[in-house]
Amino acid sequence: MRDAVRDATLAELAERGYPGLTVEGVAARSGVHKTTVYRRWGSAVGLIADALDRAAAQPWPVPDTGTLAGDLRALARLVATGYADPVEGPVARAFVLAATQSGDAARALHAFFARRHQQSAALVERAIERGEVPADTDAAEVVRVAVAPLFYRLFITGEPAGEEAADRAAAAACAAARAGALTRPPGAAT
Amino acid sequence: MRDAVRDATLAELAERGYPGLTVEGVAARSGVHKTTVYRRWGSAVGLIADALDRAAAQPWPVPDTGTLAGDLRALARLVATGYADPVEGPVARAFVLAATQSGDAARALHAFFARRHQQSAALVERAIERGEVPADTDAAEVVRVAVAPLFYRLFITGEPAGEEAADRAAAAACAAARAGALTRPPGAAT
Numbered sequence: 001m002r003d004a005v006r007d008a009t010l011a012e013l014a015e016r017g018y019p020g021l022t023v024e025g026v027a028a029r030s031g032v033h034k035t036t037v038y039r040r041w042g043s044a045v046g047l048i049a050d051a052l053d054r055a056a057a058q059p060w061p062v063p064d065t066g067t068l069a070g071d072l073r074a075l076a077r078l079v080a081t082g083y084a085d086p087v088e089g090p091v092a093r094a095f096v097l098a099a100t101q102s103g104d105a106a107r108a109l110h111a112f113f114a115r116r117h118q119q120s121a122a123l124v125e126r127a128i129e130r131g132e133v134p135a136d137t138d139a140a141e142v143v144r145v146a147v148a149p150l151f152y153r154l155f156i157t158g159e160p161a162g163e164e165a166a167d168r169a170a171a172a173a174c175a176a177a178r179a180g181a182l183t184r185p186p187g188a189a190t
Numbered sequence: 191m192r193d194a195v196r197d198a199t200l201a202e203l204a205e206r207g208y209p210g211l212t213v214e215g216v217a218a219r220s221g222v223h224k225t226t227v228y229r230r231w232g233s234a235v236g237l238i239a240d241a242l243d244r245a246a247a248q249p250w251p252v253p254d255t256g257t258l259a260g261d262l263r264a265l266a267r268l269v270a271t272g273y274a275d276p277v278e279g280p281v282a283r284a285f286v287l288a289a290t291q292s293g294d295a296a297r298a299l300h301a302f303f304a305r306r307h308q309q310s311a312a313l314v315e316r317a318i319e320r321g322e323v324p325a326d327t328d329a330a331e332v333v334r335v336a337v338a339p340l341f342y343r344l345f346i347t348g349e350p351a352g353e354e355a356a357d358r359a360a361a362a363a364c365a366a367a368r369a370g371a372l373t374r375p376p377g378a379a380t
Binding site for chain 2: 019096097099100101106107110113114117141144145147148149151152153155156157158159164168169171172174175176178179180181182
């Protein structure tokens, strides 16, 4: 039942976006009774938080191209492609919008990105092993710099956030990491 | 009258945030009659778009510290300090939230940031003149890389976005620019 409700939540978000998500719509689409959905998920925001929990738990294809430049480019393109996708894009935007309006959705979103940063750290660790970047490079910060310009374009400035923007953001993160500008602050945990 | 309404809009946003902004509240605070506010601004979103227009027109203290590293650090700290400010912070957040819910507010927000990028280009042009970065460095892209991690932390990941985060983002942008990773794409306008 939980999977059916989560699938219905994602499908409703893809079709209607965040403002169009209702417990009634998810109940009707999932075949789960409305009162059950209300009792277990509480509201549209509860449905989104649960969908985000599932998204965070899903395996994420961390790129492994053989170079830090290639891996960061692939990672940034995954983000750009996801937001441009006609099905995934509205869902991903809905997650961010929900977080601006609900503490529960915000907590779920933050946990989702913390998990993504942890998973993506692998590509920086490989670059350290290859000697491409200093040993004390901060993996999460490299990932942040590689994807942040895309989110800035998508949610703040409204500028194009396609493949070219992804490649430029990735190249900047790679150059900064190679220059030693993204090492961990003194005293930080590894 | 327009200034009184804009001041009242900013004061209401600072006190109540975006969800609490109403034409009635702005009318009462500004002393302008409610029907006049409705007729000229239409709605809370119209008030926000107008306040953003004014914010974009205001002079913006583009840092001039003598080095690109210093200028970018000062720029990123301006952003971090603004969002942390008890009065400015809620207003700046309200601008971004309003843009997620209204095309008019989104257009005003995008124009605001386009103007900020234009104004901030001066600090990159000075770095080019000093020979710190390649002559074909893309000024707007340097600014994006320097501030995007802060917006990513504030609006997407919910991570700390204070002075340390500002300094790290600025350092990454400076290193990337110096390494020649932020030049204009071939064929792009200057």
